[in-house]
Amino acid sequence: MEDKELLRLLQKDSERGLEAALDLYGGLVKTIVSRVLYDFPQDAEECVADVFLRLWKNRRKLHGAPVRAWLVVAARNAAIDRWRKLSRSLDVPLTEEITAKTAAPEEEICELIDTMPLPDREIFIRKYYFLETAAEIAAEMGRTPDDVNARLSRGRKKLKAQLLEGGRHFEKAKALQSDCKN
């Protein structure tokens, strides 16, 4: 089913449209959400539902945006938001992995990604939007985890420099500083 058809169906018949969206993209959204909320399966499921609810609410606004990509970004953001809420109400340990996921500001990542050569670009998108681990990225792209980590580290340093330049988002840059050391 093409995106246009899916969006039309969502507008015309919400139930059938959502069923179709779940069939098409349920696994993808669940995968991304679970990469953040792996210790909270019930929250993960609610989060997946929230993402599709968001899709339904935005059905009129997705003019030409690829639904799959929109869902990837929505799933990532929803999962991180949910994790932030959980981390406030529960004693959730601040793992390095999740710190890295939440520290970088989206706008700057977008700018940075745009300037990257192809392999780095895909690595960064996989890391920051698909929330894959370095090992997963390496396996997907036929590289070594060390190579992936080196490229991610280089990218973060560049991002940090970009943030510090002109004094923008100093706090965020400081947050990234710890990522750069990893």
Add this chain to the structure above:
Amino acid sequence: MKKQKLYSQIAKIETVECPMCDAEKERIMDYLKKENRPKRHIALKTICTAACFVLLVTASVFSPVLAKSIPFMENIVAFIKQEKLPQSDAIDYGAVENYINPVTDVVNGTNSVDTDQNSYFRITGTYCDGTLLVMSVAAKAPDIDEEATFLTPYYAVEINGKTLTNENGETARFGETNLSLSRAEDDVFVGSIAIDVSAQNLTEDFTVTLIPEKVRAINPKYQVLADPKTPMAYIPKSYPFDTVFESCTITVGINTGLRREYDVNETYDTFTLNRIVTSPGFTYLDYTQPENRVDGYYITVSDQDGKELKWLNEFAELGLSKSYYAAIPTNTTEIHVALFNWYNTAEPVKTFTIPVEGGYDVVPMIDTSMGMVPEDAIYDPPLPETNSDGSNVPNPNDPEYPLGETMLSYHGNLWSSENKENETIEITYSNMQIYDSPAELGLTQADMVYKDKPLKWEDNKFVTFNVHLETKGIHGLRSDEELQPEIDAYEKNDGTTGILWICDFGDVFCRTVNTDIGNPKMFNPTMAYSSLHSNGVSNYYHFPTNAYDSHDVVVGFYIPETLLKSGDWVIGVITGNEKNPITGSGIYSYYTIPPIDLD
């Protein structure tokens, strides 16, 4: 990188997916079916108060899904943040959302809980600490155009039956900056209102009445011209909307226990910090300094770790002074108030340290790229091109004037008065001088506008112009009632009626979009120097001019040598918005600068 481009990159990437089993799909579909039916949870509002609470508790036990749907109406502030609705920037009140009480009391029946009715306008939740009143508002408007995404009511407010007034004693009318209701469901719009009630000296329960007057239905995605004759003044597209909402009245309880006050009473120079008040919505600095101290101090507020608290400029719009900062989080042990001289914000001249007993469960703002005007807004007519630094590229059809010639006409969104014919501004730029640095001109760092930001431009020259400026028949641009709370020293100048604010006059613009000037970030087109400050009118880069005024001023800026040599640039004049002189509202016109042989 545009979002579309990012999306197309993401769309190309495959990842290893976990399959979703049928049982999972079924549970999610059940959730979505419940959430998708507005009437289902709206209908819940018809249940009486006690039953509603019982249901909330019961639902929490048996159905997390249903429990979630109730706060949607009761705590719209949290909902707006969760959904990243565009108004979320205006409700950054720290922990307020954790203390919002659902509205259960109906004073005169107008805040109807009968949400099955065809249309309504009602307050669904409130927060009040005695200073800040926040209200969640929902409106149902079934007959609205599907394209409209916002309702923007203009409304008056009564507290204990007394209408809130402005400084002139007239009824204060709140508008879309205070309340924009975003479409949350098919025909339901939600938003929140924040009102400064500090002047009311409220100590016990009080009644609030919202009286909607005019309501606009808009879609900021489509931007159209407010007046076809006025270029660049875009407003969101409006849709016909005839529903007249009833006013609504509720009783609000004050939770003064949320406030904590810390006496300080310490003085530095002429500045005295009297006390600090914290609440879930803000941190308030109560300080005094002599009124004739026009420059004052630049103040920052931070916690024990140096993390700065955001100045709540939204509060300034609510009528509160500029002394309000973001709420402190629970782990705060100290508040640091640092005073800086305006000309050196690198090192504070004084820091007050105030021990505090913790803060509040502050909910961080969720980053959202959405604003009232979305990034992908469609402009009709299309926006003019802009340079990489955001400055406007001169329209090739706009007139350009040679140096020394008086410019008699104007362009841009300059006038708000109806009597446009007799209003003129005449500007003459002349006597261009080129220096290697401002020091050659006898200027010091203190003469420069951006004194706290060292200029590190290499391969630049410092250029000055003499400017003669005359205004004639300027009136109605800025009246007494439009005066904003004091912004900085220049606001203290007299002549409040009929003022035209000149700001950024002398801005430098590249003539072409893609002019290669090396690193565009190093090209700051804002004027760096104006000699006008020496006569006491302004120590800033903008100043007011009254009807039939004339001024002679020298302006100066750094300009990359490459631009000087190529002559591929113009200087322009920007006038201030009549309500906010800091914001430039329109390019006046351009002066042609010929290529310069620097050798």
